[in-house]
Each structure stands twice: as structure tokens, then as C-alpha cells.
Amino acid sequence: MGTVQFLKIRNSESASLDAVGNYPIGDFTQSIIGAVKNGRRISSFFGVPEGEGLRLYIALANDKESVIEIASTFVKDSFPSLTVHIPSAHLFEREIYEQFGVLPEGHPWLKPVRFQNKIYDLKRHTLVNNPVECGEMNYFSVDGDEIHEVAVGPVHAGIIEPGHFRFQCFGELVLNLEISLGYQHRGIEWRLKGKPNSRTVQYMETVAGDTSIGHTLAYAQAIESLSNINGCSKTQTLRAIALELERLANHTGDLGALANDVGYLPTASYCGRLRGDFLNMTALLCGSRFGRGFIRPGGLMFDVSPDKVKELASRLKRTYKDVSGAVNLLWNTSSVRARFENAGFLTKQDCIDLGIVGVAARACGVEIDIRRDHPFGQYCFSQIPVSTHQSGNVFSRAYVRWLEIQRSVEFIEELLANIPEGNVKPATNLNLKKNSIAVSLVEGWRGEICHVVLTDTHGGIEHYKIVDSSFHNWSGLELAMKNQQISDFPLCNKSFNLSYCGYDL
């Protein structure tokens, strides 16, 4: 069997598509199994229609050498499933099957991903309607005298996005949780083909509305590498500040929500407000609390005056003091700790096998962080330490968030003290390189965000693949609920706090 020569590029770099080797499926599969055994992670794995079949592209993250390894293979109706050997491939293969009908043979769990209403017909080369009823599938079920099933959603009790959760319970004990999503499916990816236009960046801002900065930054980096433009150093600094503010807002909000789910109201009330204070800092930069209308390829829509920098620094200092006070109450309250420490366990091995990313992975002691492993933009010059904790439970996920809050504040303070000069005006004309591929990774507040862009022979976007961190992590929540009390579900769910629309696209 021949060996596969992976194309190696760095984060936010592009290369000619001709440099991506097209290997026979047998070699492709074997090499990937070998690579994943050697510590590579699947960042993206997707199909692109070609002739009468499908070209499968894989992007593996090599965290040790800070490179992304890319290879491809051509398949027609089916291919041997990787999932049997690499569990973290399971959802990618289900997605390929759902979108194109190409069968991963031997896949042990071939269920719908998001009940897409439009799928691609490889024979007719067009999108066709796919009449499906969202949520209708065969759920894993447990039989027995005292077993009961609990179905929750899509409409939940709180103000959150819709999803369906199916529990198999023995009394209070959850034997299995299966999560079925797709209710948020808006069909974004199909609409990104062609030249980037005024809509493209808006889609990025709404892939997952709570991660507008993260996804728009990933998009901007991919497009910049494909059009040979660079944001100035002021642009990079302000983007990093915005990304960390997004992290601060969401981590603070999550700690408050976790406190709420164990009935500890002081921290819940304080953090709810403090989250808003961070959002208002983002609004100070660009007018939108979610960072809408800020990042564009080549620059930013808003420059930030020295007065604003001063204002931001003083607000950050004040808010951080309040966050410290609010969050430290959690660690000093034994009833909170007891509830956090006895729920939602995930082992380090399961975490690695499933390809879990971000806070959830670092809370299992897995030391991965795109900001360090595949530095981008400002992170190439300013380092931010990786925060980990070992216990893999709700406490661990909460504590990693607190560690990251502290590091992000230090990081922003450092940047605010030294905002470089520069012209942040975005690029007006985007000419993408023809027949090329770019991969962009960003450490969003949940974890790794991966955008892969392929261009055609005219310099338009041929295929745009988005992988939100939630795509990797929902399986982690399913596993963390095994043998837990069903009443701990809200707590476990919040400790992951995953995106529904980022998964449903």
C-alpha cells in the first residue's frame, strides 16, 4: 500500500488545490488511522461534489508541529467507514451521508445529523428537496420492567434554542441520553458558494450568534489568506481584544448560569449582570453587544480612539473586580462544590477518542488550545497560557472557565496598554486565488472553530465548510450524562453550554 503525503499548511494559510494529493480510498483510510493514532485530531472532514462522485477532504490538526495536514480521496456510492477505528469521525461521516447520500459502510450509528431539507443530488448536480420530519428517527432504547423514557424538547422551559433530548432512565438514573438536533437548520453552507458578497459576512456573524466574533474572525482569516491581504497590527490587536471579550462575557454568563442550576443565587444574579457589562464593552468598540459589524476581511469597520481604549481599560478593571468577588463565592461554598464535583464526568480517554475540543477538553486535562498550538493574528506575538484542570466533571469545566477569565483579562490589559498605530479600513475588493484551499482555525470561547474554503477556477468560493466546536462536543454531553441523575441534566448541559445553531448551520 502506498503512503499518503499530506499537504502541510499553517493555520490561516492557503495552498493550490493541485498540491492536495488525491489518494486511493484504501491508502487514505489507513494513513488517517495511523495519523490519528499518532495524536492528530480531525478538524474537518467533508465532501465536495466532483463529476459523478464526491471528493472527500480531511483536515487534521497536528498540534505538536502547529500544522494542518490535508489529503483527499475520490469516492462514488460508498466508502469504508473510518468511525470503526476513529470514533471522532462518526459525525463527519453521518454528515457526508446526509448531505450527499454517499454511504460510509460499516458505520455503527448512521443517524441523521440535522434533518436537512435540501440535499445535493450527485447525479443531477443540483440541490433537491429532502422531505424529512425533524426528530423522527429510531432512538436508542432500553427495555426492562422499570425502565422509562423521558423526551424533552424541542421547545424547552427556558429562553434557549431548540433541540430534542431522549433519556432512557432507571428511576432517577440516566442509562443513556441521545440528542437529536436540526431544528435550527437554516441552510447556510449551501449559500456561501460564489464570490464573497455583502451577505457572506452576515452569515458568518449569525452561524452562532453568541460567537459572532469567533466565526467572523475565522472567515476573515481564510479570505485574507486567499486574497493575499493582511490586517494591520492595530486590526489584529483589536480583533484579539474582541475575541477575548466574547470569551469573558460567555464564561461569566456560564458561571452565573451554573450557580443558578444548583440554586446558588448570589453568583447567579451578579454574573448575569456582569456578562452584560462585557457585552457592553464590545458594544463600545462597534455599537453591537455581539460584535456585529466589526470584523471584515482586511480590517475593521470601526476604529477605536485612545479615549475609548482608556474607557475600556477602566471598565475592564472595575468589572473584573466584581467578577472575582462573584465567582470566588462559588469556590468558598461547600454545597456548590459538592454539586459541581459530583456531576457530569468525562474521562480523558473518552475526550480524546471523541475529539472533544475547547473548555470541555481542557477540563479533562487535555492540553489543546488553538491560541497556543496554531497561533493566529495577534496570538503569534502575544501568548496566552493554556488553562487545564484534571477532574473532567462540572467543577472542572467551571474552574477552567474561571482560569480563562483571569488569563483573558491579563491578556486584554496587556494589549490595551500598547495599541499600535494603523489604518484599520477593510479591503474593498476581494480577489481570491483560483483553485486554492485555505484552512482557518480560531479558539472561540467554546473551543476550536474550523473554516475550510475551496475556490474554483474563477476565484469564486467552490465549497465552504464550517465546523463549530459544538459539532465535536455534543457527543461529550451525551457521554457525561451516563449514570447521572436526570435532575442533574440542566447542570451538565450548562457546563458544556453548546450551540444548537452552530451545529445545525
Place this chain on the structure above:
Amino acid sequence: MIKVLIERIRQGKRTASIEKIKAGLPDVFRGYPEIDQSKCDARCKLCVEVCPTKAIWKEGNTIRLDLGKCLFCPECEQVCPTSCIHFTKDYRLATSKREDLLIGKKEIELAKDINEKTRKIFGHSLRLRQVSAGGCNACEADVNVLGTLVFDLGRFGIQFVASPRHSDGILVTGPVTQNMKLALEKTYKAVPEPKIVIAVGSCPISGGLFAHHNEVHRGLDNIIPVDLYIPGCPPHPITILDGLLRLIGRIK
């Protein structure tokens, strides 16, 4: 326990008046867009071309803008060579009728309170069930914020409840995906009469960015009647609060 009390004192009272929240809006905040028709060059169509949702069009020399489609992005304001369009800090955007969101020929007509009969049944209070139907979690998050102690929605007699059967109406976010339509309709049916429907964000008002996707329905009022439209992408919490208070007649 003493630590909790000390922290409680240190954190202080944070619930703010509407005036105070309004004063805290940043200078780059994008609220109601003011259009200065006199400055517009009749031949120029830059704003029309740059708008991602075709919310802007021209009738002769008049610029028209549909707030129900507008994403409140800064593109048109920044592209206009004569500064005709300017987003003001005016956060009041909620209307009772869809057509009241069309501006350019006339100013926005802000929402009026629900009819006398319904208001007598509700009193001055409101219980709402929220349904996210394809929302990106930005509108959801900023509706959620109303429950925090800064906005303290409860003081106005408004509360979000867990079941549609306990509610006076539903507040919908998102463009109503095909996959959520059935669940939305069932939730709506479960609300006892008389019931009200509130659309928050450009998505449920017009389909927003996703209006031309077959995966979504073009606006909520194609499916169920809407009583209050709150535009924005997402609307600021104070915009949502203002709309709700107008609906129950606490702001006129």
C-alpha cells in the same frame, strides 16, 4: 456566610432606570436610522447595492428603508458619500403593524397598547413563553438579559414562564425554520385565548438574512398573526423592553 454578605454589600444595587440604561448606550450604537433625503444624490445607488437584505430601495429620489429587514449593520451608513443615512441612538423601534416599519416617506409609528378588552383581562401584567425557531442565540440572549438585575423585568409585571399554558402569549425569535414550524404551531395552540404574539428580531419579522432560503418561512406573520414587531439583529434589550412596555400600555 459572612463572605456572602460582604460581597452582597460590595456588589451594590444595580437595577437601573430606563433613563440610566439609555445614557449608557455607546456613541456608535445603531438605533433608529435617520434619513436626510435632501442630501441624497439621485443617481447614487450605493446604499441599495450594499444592503445585505435589500432593506433599502429608492422610489425616485426618495430613499425607503424597511426596518423589518434591516440588520442594523454599518454598511449603508459607511458607504454613503453624502451621509444621508445615519443610525441614531434612538432605541425605540417597536411597532404594532408591519407596514409601520417602512420608513423614508414617513417616520416610524411606535407601537400602541393592546386593545382595551384584552388589556382588562391581562391587567398590567404579562406572562410570556419564548420560542426560538431558528434564532442564532443573539436575540435569545438579549431577551434573557431582561431577567437580569439590571433590567429586572419582574418590576414591570412581565415574566417569562416555562409552559405556554401558563402564558398570555409567545415571543418568537428566528426566521421559523421548516424544522421548527410544527413545534411553534403547537406551542401557539397551547396558549389560552386571548393570546398575543411578539416577533423579536429581523428574522421572525421578514425572514431577515435567510428570507430567500427554502429551509425557512418568510416571517412569522405568514403563519400566525403578530401583535408586536421589535426589529433589530439583535435588538438591544432596552429596545425589547420598550416594545413590551408599550404593548401593556405602560409607555405611551
